[in-house]
Amino acid sequence: MGKDKNKDDKSSEKQQKDPSQQSGSWFNWFGAARFEPAKDAHSKLLADSRAVYELQTHDVIPEQSDIYHNLYMEHVPKLLQKDYGIQLVGSWRVGIGDEDQFVHCWKYPGGYGQVSKFLESMRNDKYMMEFNHKLQRCLRSRNTELYQKFSFWDEPEPRQSKHMYEMRTYRLKPGTMIEWGNYWARGIRIRRKSYEPVTGMFSQIGQLYIVRHIWAYKDLESRKEVREAAWQIPGWEDIVQNTVPLIRQMDSKIMLPMPYSPLQ
Numbered sequence: 261m262g263k264d265k266n267k268d269d270k271s272s273e274k275q276q277k278d279p280s281q282q283s284g285s286w287f288n289w290f291g292a293a294r295f296e297p298a299k300d301a302h303s304k305l306l307a308d309s310r311a312v313y314e315l316q317t318h319d320v321i322p323e324q325s326d327i328y329h330n331l332y333m334e335h336v337p338k339l340l341q342k343d344y345g346i347q348l349v350g351s352w353r354v355g356i357g358d359e360d361q362f363v364h365c366w367k368y369p370g371g372y373g374q375v376s377k378f379l380e381s382m383r384n385d386k387y388m389m390e391f392n393h394k395l396q397r398c399l400r401s402r403n404t405e406l407y408q409k410f411s412f413w414d415e416p417e418p419r420q421s422k423h424m425y426e427m428r429t430y431r432l433k434p435g436t437m438i439e440w441g442n443y444w445a446r447g448i449r450i451r452r453k454s455y456e457p458v459t460g461m462f463s464q465i466g467q468l469y470i471v472r473h474i475w476a477y478k479d480l481e482s483r484k485e486v487r488e489a490a491w492q493i494p495g496w497e498d499i500v501q502n503t504v505p506l507i508r509q510m511d512s513k514i515m516l517p518m519p520y521s522p523l524q
Contacts, residue, residue, distance in 0.1 A: 305438065306408070306410055306411060307408040307409060308411035309408075309409065310372075311367055311371060311408070311409065312368045312371050312375055312407070312408060313349065313366065313367055313368070313407040313409065314366040314368065314407075315364075315404070315405050315461075316364040316403070317363055317402065318398075318402045319358065319401045320360045321399065321400055322360050324397065324398040324399075325398075327397075328395075328398040328399075331391075331394055331398065332362070332364075332518070333518075333519065333520060335391055336348060336520045338387065345374060346367065346368055347367040347369065348365075348521070349416050350523035351363070352425055352516060352517055352523075353515065354514070354515055355424065355514045355515060357511075357513030357514060362518075375406065405463055405465060406464050407461035408461060408462060408464055409459060410441060410445075410461065412441070412444065412445040412448050413448060413457065413461075414452075414459070415459070416458050416474070418523060419524050420524055422517070423476040423477060423523070424477055424478075424514055424515070425458065425516075425523065426475045426483065426512055426513070426514055426515070427512070427513050428473045428474075428475070428510065428511075428512045429472055429510065429512070430470070430471040430509075430510045431467070431469065431470055431508045432469040432470075432506050433469070433507070434468075436469070436506040437462060437471075439506060443499050443503050444499070444503070446495065447499040447503075448460065450490060450495060450496050456475045456486055457475060458475060458476050458523065459474050
């Protein structure tokens with residue numbers, strides 16, 4: 261009897277510690293769907309589209325920055341005119357963070373099949389081969405990763421007026437992506453009350469358990485005001501307290517849009 265009572269007490273204590281199971285908890289106040297762990301692949305549980313996003317990071321030789329800029333300025337319209345069906349989400353130059361670094365985000369609406377088709381076409385496309393040859397002369401290094409968008413974030417839409425963008429990168433502990441999604445499904449409802457959310461993605465190829473959040477602000481002062489205001493909204497403090505233990509490393513960079521970027 262004593263052992264059974266201890267088991268019941270521990271079970272009751274566990275239920276009390278799980279905020280998503282409490283009928284009056286802030287998890288339920290925001291009304292977002294809860295993702296169940298270990299039921300399916302993360303891409304099926306956390307994404308609502310087969311679209312894939314490619315994040316390209318180019319570290320440019322400082323003396324080659326102008327050449328790189330002009331090269332990409334000519335490249336983007338030519339690539340979009342080709343029958344590849346890919347879309348440019350945004351292009352930025354890092355303003356605060358890794359200097360002489362450029363970031364480009366491309367969308368493949370058709371998913372991995374479209375990515376494979378594009379990679380195969382590049383091998384036989386004379387223009388793409390010449391472009392890559394010129395590009396290599398400008399770079400110190402480059403990196404490409406594939407992501408999918410979290411279902412609870414909106415699609416990144418073009419913005420006309422000028423903004424500065426912040427990319428926040430979170431390297432999560434393996435096995436915590438579903439838990440992260442459960443908290444941020446509520447968190448984005450709080451932050452969506454202002455205009456700054458752009459997109460949120462999780463990695464599928466490249467470094468795994470990487471989350472990228474991109475935010476738009478008028479300037480650094482408005483960023484400060486928006487972030488401070490979030491702490492006055494009920495529930496935000498709980499989200500931060502419960503997601504910080506899931507993170508192994510995090511960093512932030514401020515990015516300025518390139519002239520040809522749909523996100524201005």
